[in-house]
Amino acid sequence: MLELSARKRQGDFTLDVELQAGPGITALFGPSGSGKTSVINVVAGLSRPDQGRVVVDGRVLFDSKAGVNLPPEARRLGYVFQEGRLFPHLSVAANLRFGRNRIPKAERSIGFDDVVEVLGIGHLLDRRPAGLSGGEKQRVAIGRALLACPRILLMDEPLAALDANRKAELLPFISSLSRRFCIPILYVSHAMDEVLQLADTLVLMDEGKAVANGPAEEILSRTDLRHLTGHGEAGAVVKAKVGGHLAEHGLTSFTFSGGTLLARHVDLPLGSAVRLRIHARDVALATAAPNFLSVRNIIPGRVVSLTPANGHLIDVMLDCGGTILWSQITSLAQTHLQLKPGQTAFALLKAVTVAKEDIAGRVS
Amino acid sequence: MFTLTPLEMEALYLSLLVSGWAVAASLPFGILCAWILARLNFPGKSLVDGLVHLPLVLPPVVVGYFLLVVLGRRGIVGSKLLEWFDITLAFTWKGAAIASAVIAFPLMVRAIRLSLESVDRGLEQAARTLGCGPLRTFFTVTLPLVAPGVLTGVILAFARSLSEFGATITFVSNIPGETRTLPIALYALTQVPGGDEAALRLCVISVAVAFAALLASEILSRRMAARLKA
Structure with a gap:
């Protein structure tokens, strides 16, 4: 210490x-x-x-x-x-x-x-x-x-x-x-x-x-620390555990406090703790549970805040079972969705957007 | 075959003895002095620097005379040495060694100082973080790293000592078997009629000794450089 x-x-x-x-x-x-x-x-x-x-x-x-x-x-x-x-x-x-x-x-x-x-x-x-x-x-x-x-x-x-x-x-x-x-x-x-x-x-x-x-x-x-942490855009870093391997699909599922995420296969034993990085631009939002989608990662959450970002973009902060996720939407989308803090929303993450190099193989 | 006469043997032996002692005795002071000049900043540093380098630019006779005044039997320090320790320096080979050491000192300090200034201080910091105090760091890291510079300094000083004439003859004169080193024997021979051949032989010996010293230093420094690289 x-x-x-x-x-x-x-x-x-x-x-x-x-x-x-x-x-x-x-x-x-x-x-x-x-x-x-x-x-x-x-x-x-x-x-x-x-x-x-x-x-x-x-x-x-x-x-x-x-x-x-x-x-x-x-x-x-x-x-x-x-x-x-x-x-x-x-x-x-x-x-x-x-x-x-x-x-x-x-x-x-x-x-x-x-x-x-x-x-x-x-x-x-x-x-x-x-x-x-x-x-x-x-x-x-x-x-x-x-x-x-x-x-x-x-x-x-x-x-x-x-x-x-x-x-x-x-x-x-x-x-x-x-x-x-x-x-x-x-x-x-x-x-x-x-x-x-x-x-x-x-x-x-x-x-x-x-x-x-x-x-x-x-x-x-x-x-608020983005200018220092070095990425020009919002993103979340999520602690998760290896929950299972879907070898035939080349995928691994990760469990975290907000649910389960699928990502490209990683060669780690079950239960290994990893760190996932999810860019705000890779997260879409839906106000109702969507169906008939190719996207497999759908995480329910609650809107915490809406912050204007560069251009006509808005960063939406979501609380998914205690884990914070960020989504970047256009101001046009916001005029249609009319998101408000406290409201329930679904984060749509493409499985492939959780890049392997963003997964830290650290057990803590 | 080139065989040495007893006179030549004596002069060669005295030269090596005087130069060897001159270098050996002044080396610790040379390293200390080089370290002080390379690493410390204090008021009056230029003065110390100037004093150390003075013998390089003064006529050796001046240095010899100064030594005679200070270290002679009646000198300020010499009289005390005689009184307290029964040591006489003037007109002995020990005095010759001191004269050589003083003359050669600036060369030695210069070489070691240059080498010290080029040592990566980061390595000394690393040694400190690994538990070595300043003194141990100096002996286990700094000194091995400046070894090539120390060697250069030693060889330069040794060569300068071998060729020392002015200060030596002024301080300790020309005493056969005591202070008659190669250059002094050579000078004495040139002063007597028919001494040309003997003088030439001493020249050859001087050249041989100096050359051997240079060769030895070259081999040693190459080995040291190889040790630091490979």
Whole structure:
């Protein structure tokens, strides 16, 4: 558990954040220059705030009022840097053991062989960092930080320097790390696909401030934060479970609080938790339960609000059994339907619109 | 076959002894000095920088004379050394080593400082987050990374020490078996009639030693570079 409050002026930029990060993966998301990296540098002790307090698991690492400022080496935090920062003069094995050798044997709760196996770096141990590919370097960097058995793992855009394939390869690793080794992760990113796949909790950063902080699904479904979450249009992010496979139709059904959704087949066991992303433009509305439709995903809900969007469009917010869905309709449709808040409506989702890449394979 | 006369052996031995000690004894100070100049900002830094580089631009005789005044038996520091520790530097090989070290110091500091300035500070930060204090970080990360620069500094300083003449002869004079290094023996031979052949032989020896040092440094630095890359 991390509790942080920090104020720091750097020239024109003022960092002024307050945030908590619990177990699981907390993503710090925001445009570049929004202060994400500054935040984890403050946590790591690499940068000293003018005022504030940093507490990890009840241990005070920094407190400007009490005059506490532990140096980075005394904080016991793992830091995975964007560029890896492996020591070029040491072998991979020596890099991995670098932090581990500094902690008492009794506190080495994370096994060397475990980490090497999970990250798949056993065949690299004798090599030197200069001979590794970008993805291999990042895996070693993650291993090195993990093996120091940190109380929290800080990751600063660890995938930003990798191509899409390497990224897709590493994302599942990172997603499983927090659970497998019981370490909370503070993950800095400006890539929405990473956040969707990884984040349990999301902290939105803008101009040095934490603008919003909460469960990822909730934050990502809010329209007032759309300019920050990066999609120009409304959309919902829905937590669901794999309910069944319709192998003969190439479909998988997902259950969520509002009902059942069909989407393209995913190879996951029943009960796996996933995250679905549903764009507002892919959701049509009906005021009565429709029949004779090719659309299979019909979810009843209640209209919560109507917000004018760009052009002659209107974003309609629907509450479907506690899950928020968004629908974008034209103003012409609205003049015909005359939707009002509180009214019942049916969301029509084409099965194929729930794209696979929007499904995060995370079990939480 | 080229066999060395006892006189040549003595001069060669003294040269290696003096240069070896000059480099070995000044290396820790050289690294410290380079680190201070590369990493710290403090008022009067340019003054320190200037002082360190002074021997590079001063005539060596001036440095030698200054050493004689300060470290000679009657000098401000020299008299105390004699009184308290019974150490005499003037007119001994130890004095020759100090003269060489002072003359070669700027070259050593320059090479190490350049190397330190090019070290990725991010790697030092990484070591800190992995539990290493500043001192341990310096010895486990920074120093191995600047090793090529340190080697360059050592070789430069060693070569400069081997060729040291002005400060040495002013501070410790020409004493056979004590301070008569290769350049001083060579100079002495050119001053006596019929010494040409012997002087030429010393020239060849000097060239051979200097060349061997350069070759050794080349091989070592290649190995170090390979270690950091592969």
